[in-house]
Structure formats: structure tokens, C-alpha cells
Amino acid sequence: MADRLSSHFGPASEPDRDPVEELVLTILSQNTTDANRDRAYASLLSAFGSLEAVAGASEEAIAEAIRIGGLQAQKSRSIRGALRRILAERGVLSIEHLRGLTMDEAMAWLTSIPGVGSKTAGIVCLFCFDLPYLPIDTHIRRVLTRLGWIEGKGDPHARVNAMVPKDSRLLVELHLQLIRLGRTICSPKTPHCDGCPLRLRCKYGQARTNKEIT
Numbered sequence: 759m760a761d762r763l764s765s766h767f768g769p770a771s772e773p774d775r776d777p778v779e780e781l782v783l784t785i786l787s788q789n790t791t792d793a794n795r796d797r798a799y800a801s802l803l804s805a806f807g808s809l810e811a812v813a814g815a816s817e818e819a820i821a822e823a824i825r826i827g828g829l830q831a832q833k834s835r836s837i838r839g840a841l842r843r844i845l846a847e848r849g850v851l852s853i854e855h856l857r858g859l860t861m862d863e864a865m866a867w868l869t870s871i872p873g874v875g876s877k878t879a880g881i882v883c884l885f886c887f888d889l890p891y892l893p894i895d896t897h898i899r900r901v902l903t904r905l906g907w908i909e910g911k912g913d914p915h916a917r918v919n920a921m922v923p924k925d926s927r928l929l930v931e932l933h934l935q936l937i938r939l940g941r942t943i944c945s946p947k948t949p950h951c952d953g954c955p956l957r958l959r960c961k962y963g964q965a966r967t968n969k970e971i972t
Contacts, residue, residue, distance in 0.1 A: 759932060759956065759959070760931045760935055763931075763935035763936070763938070763939060763955060763956070764931060764935060766955035767938050770930075770935055770938065771934075772885070772930055775885070775886070777852075777853050777854070777856070777886040778844065778852065778853060780882050780885060780886050781840060781853070782799065782802075782809065782812075782837055782840070782841075783799055784877075784881045784882065785836050785837050785840070785873065786798045786824060786827050786833060786837075788833065788878075789829055790827045790828050790829075794828070797826050797827070798823075798825075798826050798827030799824075801823050802820070802823045802824055804823075805822075805823040806819075806820075806823070809841060809851055812837065812838065812841060813841035813842050813845055813851070815838070817834045817838055818834075820838055821834035824837075832873070833873075835872075836871075836873025836874065837873075839871065840871045843871050853868075853882075856882075856887055857887050861883060861889040861890060861891055864879075864887060864889055868882060868883070875913075876893070876894075876915040877893045877894060877915070878893075879891075880892065881893045884926060884929060884930060884933065888926045888927075889926060890924040890926040890929055891926075891929065892915075892918055892919055892922050892932065892933055893915075893933060894915055894918060895937065896940075897936065897940025897941055898940060899914060900944060900946060901939055901940050902914070902918060902936070903962075904944065904962035905959060905960050905962070906960075906961040906962075907921065939955075939956070949962075949963075951963040951967060952967070
């Protein structure tokens with residue numbers, strides 16, 4: 759699947775970020791666009807100067823700084839709590855200790871932080887520590903549901919990660935390419951199934967095409 763998507767879209771560009779920065783950015787990305795996530799993060803650093811200073815700020819001040827990203831009260835609580843937890847446990851604002859853990863151990867540590875779920879933890883594990891976990895965002899969930907990999911409304915991470923290869927490099931490419939597919943072709947209301955590189959493997963696409971023919 760990843761190779762077919764890469765052939766269609768070209769190679770994906772992988773971000774290179776500090777793990778704590780990635781954690782904060784992923785919290786900020788919830789229910790907003792990448793552009794607003796980045797604006798919120800820039801506003802946060804402009805207001806406080808560093809993530810260490812953010813950890814010492816009030817939730818109200820953090821919420822005001824990240825307002826452009828939406829859900830600011832919820833996100834400010836999660837960000838402040840995560841940063842304070844890291845400082846309390848590690849003494850510095852670093853989670854490099856996860857590099858020596860297994861995927862399950864790293865996921866367990868990250869998801870024990872209030873406000874950090876499987877998607878957020880999975881992104882940090884995959885992109886920062888090269889651990890083989892496929893995070894599932896809104897776009898990926900829509901694509902995999904149409905492909906027939908996901909059913910129902912529950913958290914799909916355990917089911918999907920039991921199906922994919924334990925190859926972190928492959929999963930990085932798959933994650934990024936599935937997001938590109940969801941943004942450009944497999945849209946929520948009017949997917950462009952005829953131009954989809956996965957159409958022949960897609961239950962939804964095949965049913966939609968057959969319906970149009972009949």
C-alpha cells in the first residue's frame with residue numbers, strides 16, 4: 759500500500775523535531791489544521807519564550823496564547839500537565855529516556871499522561887524514537903474505514919497495529935501518505951475515487967463505482 763501511494767504522490771517529507779516539541783505540537787493539532795497548529799505553537803513560544811516557561815504558566819495564559827488552534831482550554835491543560843509531569847519525573851524537559859524502552863513501554867508511559875491518547879503517543883514513538891506504531895488521525899481513519907480495515911466508532915489503534923508490519927520506516931511512509939490521500943482524494947463528502955491509487959483495494963470505492971455504472 760505504501761509503495762503504491764508513494765508512486766502516486768512521490769516521497770513524503772518526514773518532520774524532524776525534538777520529542778517534547780513533537781508532543782506539544784501533536785496536542786495542538788487536535789481538531790484543527792496544520793497551519794493553525796503551527797500558528798498556535800509560534801504564538802505559544804512568542805508569549806513565553808520556551809516550553810520550560812510554559813510549564814510554569816497558568817492554564818488561562820497558555821489558553822490565551824494558543825486560542826487560534828481551538829479547544830484552547832482543553833489543550834492548555836494537557837500541555838501544561840504534560841510538561842510539568844516530564845519536569846517532575848525527569849528533572850529536565852526531555853523524554854529521551856523513552857529511546858531505551860520497547861514500543862509497549864514507551865506507549866504506556868506516554869498515554870499515562872492525562873490528555874495524551876494513542877494517536878499522540880504513537881506519533882511521538884514513530885517519528886521521534888523510530889518505534890513501529892501507526893498513529894491514526896481523522897484522515898487515516900476515514901481511508902482505512904473505506905478500505906474495510908476499520909469498523910465501528912471505537913479506538914482503532916490496537917486492531918490496525920496488529921495488522922501492519924512492525925517496520926517503523928514503512929509505517930512513517932504509510933502514515934504520511936495516507937494523510938495525503940485523505941486530504942487530496944479520499945475527502946469526507948466527495949471522494950475522487952476514479953483517481954485513487956487504492957481504488958482496486960477499496961470496498962467503498964468499488965461499491966461507489968459500481969453504483970454509478972448501474
